[in-house]
Amino acid sequence: MRKLILDCDTGHDDAAAITLSLASQQLELLGVTTVMGNLPLDQTYRNTRDVIAYFGTGTPVLKGSSDPLLRKRWVGSEEDRGRFFDNDELTDLPELNVDAVTWMKDTLENSEDKVTLVPLAPMTNIAKLLTFYPDLVKEKVESIVCMGGGYKFGNSTGAAELNIYADPEAAQAVFSFGIPVVMCGLDVCHNAYITKNDYLAHFSDIDNKAGRFFSRICEDSFSFEEREDIPERFKLWKRPGAIIYDTVPIIYLLHPEIFDTIPAGISVECASEFCDGMTVCDTSTWNDTPKPHSVVIDLDRPAYIKALEEVLSASLV
Numbered sequence: 001m002r003k004l005i006l007d008c009d010t011g012h013d014d015a016a017a018i019t020l021s022l023a024s025q026q027l028e029l030l031g032v033t034t035v036m037g038n039l040p041l042d043q044t045y046r047n048t049r050d051v052i053a054y055f056g057t058g059t060p061v062l063k064g065s066s067d068p069l070l071r072k073r074w075v076g077s078e079e080d081r082g083r084f085f086d087n088d089e090l091t092d093l094p095e096l097n098v099d100a101v102t103w104m105k106d107t108l109e110n111s112e113d114k115v116t117l118v119p120l121a122p123m124t125n126i127a128k129l130l131t132f133y134p135d136l137v138k139e140k141v142e143s144i145v146c147m148g149g150g151y152k153f154g155n156s157t158g159a160a161e162l163n164i165y166a167d168p169e170a171a172q173a174v175f176s177f178g179i180p181v182v183m184c185g186l187d188v189c190h191n192a193y194i195t196k197n198d199y200l201a202h203f204s205d206i207d208n209k210a211g212r213f214f215s216r217i218c219e220d221s222f223s224f225e226e227r228e229d230i231p232e233r234f235k236l237w238k239r240p241g242a243i244i245y246d247t248v249p250i251i252y253l254l255h256p257e258i259f260d261t262i263p264a265g266i267s268v269e270c271a272s273e274f275c276d277g278m279t280v281c282d283t284s285t286w287n288d289t290p291k292p293h294s295v296v297i298d299l300d301r302p303a304y305i306k307a308l309e310e311v312l313s314a315s316l317v
Contacts (some may be wrong), residue, residue, distance in 0.1 A: 009037020009121035023315030064100030160277030168271030195241035
């Protein structure tokens with residue numbers, strides 16, 4: 001089993017990734033660290049605890065960074081956007097008296113096997129881990145598989161994707177550290193959509209906790225896509241179905257063969273008026289620039305749908 005740590009700003013797509021990680025019999029989820037992102041830290045932490053409590057696995061949930069490394073935070077409205085569950089008892093989990101970075105350090109030290117880091121949010125926690133404990137990370141981290149960035153386009157700006165744009169310096173620290181990163185960016189995620197027909201044929205009848213929760217996420221995503229008051233910027237990226245971004249790195253870990261990847265050198269622009277937060281991907285074949293990372297650009301969508309169904313159907317949680 002591959003051991004992994006998820007780093008999340010838990011909303012619907014992070015919750016789906018947590019669900020798949022717990023449901024898969026090929027993955028061992030050691031814990032989930034939380035960070036500011038689409039929501040403020042207190043809400044991402046609470047949402048994550050809700051999801052773990054629902055599954056009853058006792059997986060550790062840790063509170064991490066509430067702000068970027070160097071910049072003033074702009075993501076994460078202070079508005080409370082509700083909860084996955086109404087029952088306050090769901091969050092009656094023991095709180096660990098340790099911060100996310102220290103917990104990751106302790107977990108790596110105690111693991112006999114190498115661990116995969118899976119950042120699905122701004123990379124602030126991961127950058128701190130790499131900066132504070134570089135030797136440990138080089139010894140114990142097998143790889144980093146992230147959701148973030150874009151090879152050809154952005155979504156927060158024309159150049160930058162939100163997870164990277166929220167803390168460009170943190171992302172640059174991760175890409176420049178020296179461990180291979182697999183970047184599952186907007187390019188592949190926008191092709192990994194789930195239609196209503198996919199949902200009805202493959203997910204709606206899975207009668208276990210994982211299947212029911214994933215179905216709820218799909219239904220909420222369909223409802224969002226159909227809203228009359230959907231923000232204009234979301235209409236520009238409309239696809240034939242729901243895009244549950246953070247499922248892509250999890251399915252990549254389980255089935256890399258269904259994805260198209262290209263080797264790349266990846267840097268993050270941190271000081272540009274127009275391209276701040278852009279993931280600059282050097283995939284050229286005519287120079288000798290090192291290309292230690294991988295950019296995932298496309299996937300076999302039917303195989304992705306089948307993989308989701310197989311993981312959820314076989315869930316024992």
